[in-house]
Amino acid sequence: MAARKSKKRTHVQISEEDMDKIPKSMIFKMGSKKVGSVAASPASQHALTQLVRDTRCAMEPHTAGKLRERKGNKLRDFVTMAGPLGVSHLMIFTKGESGMTSLRMARVPRGPTLHFKVSQYSLIKDVRKFVRSPKSNDGKLYKQPPLLVMNNFSLKSDDATNPHETLVTQMFQNMFPPLSAQNTRIPSIRRVVMLNKDKETGSIEFRHYAIDTRPVDVTRGVKKLTKLKHKLRKKIPNLSKKQDMADYLLDPDAGAFTSDSDMSEVEEDAIVDLNPDDDDEMPLEEGPSKRAVKLVEIGPRMTLDLIKIEDGVCSGKVLHHTRIKKSEAEIKKLEKRHSSAAKIKADRKAEQLANVKAKTEKNGRMARGKEKAKLKGDDGDEENEAGDDEDEENEADQEDDDEDDE
Numbered sequence: 057m058a059a060r061k062s063k064k065r066t067h068v069q070i071s072e073e074d075m076d077k078i079p080k081s082m083i084f085k086m087g088s089k090k091v092g093s094v095a096a097s098p099a100s101q102h103a104l105t106q107l108v109r110d111t112r113c114a115m116e117p118h119t120a121g122k123l124r125e126r127k128g129n130k131l132r133d134f135v136t137m138a139g140p141l142g143v144s145h146l147m148i149f150t151k152g153e154s155g156m157t158s159l160r161m162a163r164v165p166r167g168p169t170l171h172f173k174v175s176q177y178s179l180i181k182d183v184r185k186f187v188r189s190p191k192s193n194d195g196k197l198y199k200q201p202p203l204l205v206m207n208n209f210s211l212k213s214d215d216a217t218n219p220h221e222t223l224v225t226q227m228f229q230n231m232f233p234p235l236s237a238q239n240t241r242i243p244s245i246r247r248v249v250m251l252n253k254d255k256e257t258g259s260i261e262f263r264h265y266a267i268d269t270r271p272v273d274v275t276r277g278v279k280k281l282t283k284l285k286h287k288l289r290k291k292i293p294n295l296s297k298k299q300d301m302a303d304y305l306l307d308p309d310a311g312a313f314t315s316d317s318d319m320s321e322v323e324e325d326a327i328v329d330l331n332p333d334d335d336d337e338m339p340l341e342e343g344p345s346k347r348a349v350k351l352v353e354i355g356p357r358m359t360l361d362l363i364k365i366e367d368g369v370c371s372g373k374v375l376h377h378t379r380i381k382k383s384e385a386e387i388k389k390l391e392k393r394h395s396s397a398a399k400i401k402a403d404r405k406a407e408q409l410a411n412v413k414a415k416t417e418k419n420g421r422m423a424r425g426k427e428k429a430k431l432k433g434d435d436g437d438e439e440n441e442a443g444d445d446e447d448e449e450n451e452a453d454q455e456d457d458d459e460d461d462e
Contacts, residue, residue, distance in 0.1 A: 087150035110356040116198035167368040172360040183355030202247035220376040262358040265351040
């Protein structure tokens with residue numbers, strides 16, 4: 057039999073240096089199991105767990121999709137493992153004792169950390185209920201990172217009036233890999249993460265969409281027939297009243313706009329020219345075609361309200377707080393307290409390093425002493441063996457002399 061033909065991988069492989077530059081995230085939940093003095097209901101805990109899973113889907117593929125938390129895990133456990141795994145960001149969901157769901161976004165290992173209140177959220181299963189044509193969650197959709205679109209965010213790095221807004225913008229931008237206009241292929245962009253900031257309230261709306269393209273230069277009948285390839289449950293069109301197949305495919309009334317929804321799908325701003333080289337699903341024999349770009353929401357939805365920004369990973373000096381304002385004297389007092397705490401921490405770390413170094417040197421001296429004692433013992437044994445051999449030779453010579461005398 058002939059050997060099985062195997063496909064040769066011709067696509068460009070990402071080097072290790074480029075992989076190290078790509079931001080990676082870990083998304084998990086922590087917090088209390090109680091709401092006030094009453095234990096939290098299983099439904100609320102399940103909803104929080106499902107929100108974590110849906111957020112991982114939005115951050116795919118550069119996230120720990122199969123991460124499992126344990127009850128005994130602490131925050132320092134995740135921070136410790138972030139370095140060897142190359143993780144750059146942490147997203148921590150928490151349900152407090154008051155029942156409020158919060159989100160902490162931290163950059164490891166030095167921070168900063170953004171604290172958000174999750175005012176409202178909808179899961180993927182909730183979004184699929186009210187979307188007209190929900191997108192199937194196939195594997196191809198999550199092989200490439202999503203495109204980040206931000207609206208009403210401050211992009212000026214020298215904004216002295218509101219430096220916290222610039223910090224929030226940079227945090228969101230650094231969580232997604234940058235796109236290169238020269239090297240990025242159009243088919244690789246299949247999803248969009250949209251962040252819209254309300255100028256009045258400051259709330260951030262998190263949305264997750266899938267990019268869908270549809271042909272616009274074909275009639276309505278052709279569109280229905282092409283949809284049968286992907287939607288097997290749809291019925292075949294009834295052509296019993298048609299005299300010819302061309303009456304169905306080329307009917308001008310069937311291809312006209314019959315509703316406002318059809319008109320909105322083919323807006324001029326959403327039409328792009330697509331070449332066969334850019335689209336893997338188009339045959340190379342076909343020429344350029346016009347496609348209508350449409351966004352289909354996947355979920356989850358979240359409404360985030362910024363609470364505070366602090367230095368470090370969930371522990372450090374508060375850089376900004378939206379609800380609490382402090383005077384200059386209180387700020388100086390807090391800075392003095394943080395500086396003294398940092399000094400104590402540095403002294404303790406230096407003391408620990410000195411103790412480790414002294415212990416290592418002591419163990420080294422003890423090991424060298426044991427080796428010397430062992431070598432001396434081996435030399436003494438060899439000398440004793442040599443002396444015994446000489447005594448035996450002397451006794452043998454004495455016996456020979458006695459025999460000669462006799």
